[in-house]
Amino acid sequence: MPELTVVVPTFNEAGNLASVVGEVERALAGVDWEVLFVDDDSPDGTAQQAREMAQVDRRVRCLQRVGRRGLASASIEGMLASSAPYIAVMDGDLQHDPALLKAMLGTLQGGQADIVVGSRHVAGGGVGEFSAQRQGISRLATRLSRAVLKADLTDPMSGFFMLTRAALMDCLRHGVSAIGYKILVDLFASAPRPLRFVELPYTFRQRQAGESKLDSKVVWDYLMLLADKLVGRFVPVRFLAFSAVGGLGVVVHLAVLAVAFKGFGEGFVAAQILATVVAMTFNYVVNNSLTYRDRRLRGWRFVTGWLSFSLACSVGAFANVGIAAYLFDRQTFWVLSALSGVLVGAVWNYAVTSVYTWRQQS
Incomplete structure (x- = not known):
């Protein structure tokens, strides 16, 4: 059984897979790890490429979803398909820096937290080449998240985090919505008790291949997630x-x-x-x-x-x-x-x- 599973939701990321595995391998030297690509039936053959990589490297796995879409639900299915005691989630476009994974794992192993979040907004972190418009949208989304969060996170919009299996199962059994892209907000808002968290800095990097999955409908998904957390227990969102x-x-x-x-x-x-x-x-x-x-x-x-x-x-x-x-x-x-x-x-x-x-x- 691997000690750590790195769940990587993908859609049209065929050009990034080899780089993701290579960087994870360098970052996690001495750790028993695996990478699980959860692909939403990409037309560019991402799932097939992941399977071909798995034929020569048992640390690579692929979970292909047909007829379903969404980063949050893909992340949850990937985390549940793992048997590791520690689970990380990161994007497949390498804008998240895998070099942070070992420090995240060490923090969890030390018993200091239930979840470790890669943050762009603590000292030492950065948003890279984010446009002013995108930074403004991120700040607004962060402010809106305060309505449902049970923690004072500096970067609740982060999609780069690692948590223990016990924390994951606690959240899943208490109403994770799996709507849209912001799985971290979903987990913190669903936790039956405040999660113990640590934020570690990283700088958001440039995309290596593929195109951004963010569009105007992501805003709708995020608003639906917040609505579900606020009133979903009374009326289906x-x-x-x-x-x-x-x-x-x-x-x-x-x-x-x-x-x-x-x-x-x-x-x-x-x-x-x-x-x-x-x-x-x-x-x-x-x-x-x-x-x-x-x-x-x-x-x-x-x-x-x-x-x-x-x-x-x-x-x-x-x-x-x-x-x-x-x-x-x-x-x-x-x-x-x-x-x-x-x-x-x-x-x-x-x-x-x-x-x-x-x-x-x-």
Whole structure:
């Protein structure tokens, strides 16, 4: 059994694998270690290259995920696939410096902490060539994390850390969300007791190969993670996102209806049908891109997903009207009747589409 597993989530990182293993080997001389690449079915053949490396080096392993995406969930699956007492997580683009791994391991072995975090913001650390804009975004994200963190971390946005298996299992059994990219925030916010932590400095390096995985949707993922930590125990965060998209869909519906009915003089029924189809399509596309980003449908499955979504929402619309009418006929205040219908329709749409449209792939 290795003493340390270094979990490296990858997507299109084929050009980095050999360098990652080489640097880890130099950094961990005298340590029994392994590198576990967790690949989200990269089209550039990252998983195949990792397997070829594993054929000649038993310290290299590959876990390939098909139909699932996300750095946080990949990190968790990789950590659970390890049998080592100590587990590190680092990016596959070599912006995290593997030279810090041995100091991290020594700190944990000394019993000083449950988790050691590579920090860019303690003395001796640095952000490298971060643009001013990216530094500003990082500072804002750090401030927002204070709403859910149980520790005064200087760099909660760090994706470079090492922890004990006992600490990992404590966090996992108390509601890790596995949403998006910021697994460190997720772990600290899920811990049943404050984690004992040490931050060690490192300087963020330049990417060696590949492209950044960060895009505007990462912001959405991060906000969903914070929302889940704040209210997820009461309301599923996907339902909140689904409902928010539905609210935008109402605006789209009314806008299309107004343009078709008032602007182009179409009959009301025809304009209403057009507005309904456009709003449903809008809701489906946005939910597929954001709410169910980790289960995103592509190709032919995108078309069949739209059909199942539209069918489910059509039934939900009938349920909405039926419940509202039933309550109104029984002298319920019309606003409460309408809201009750909306709630029933929203719950139906969410429940059915989560099972049949964006069902979790096995």
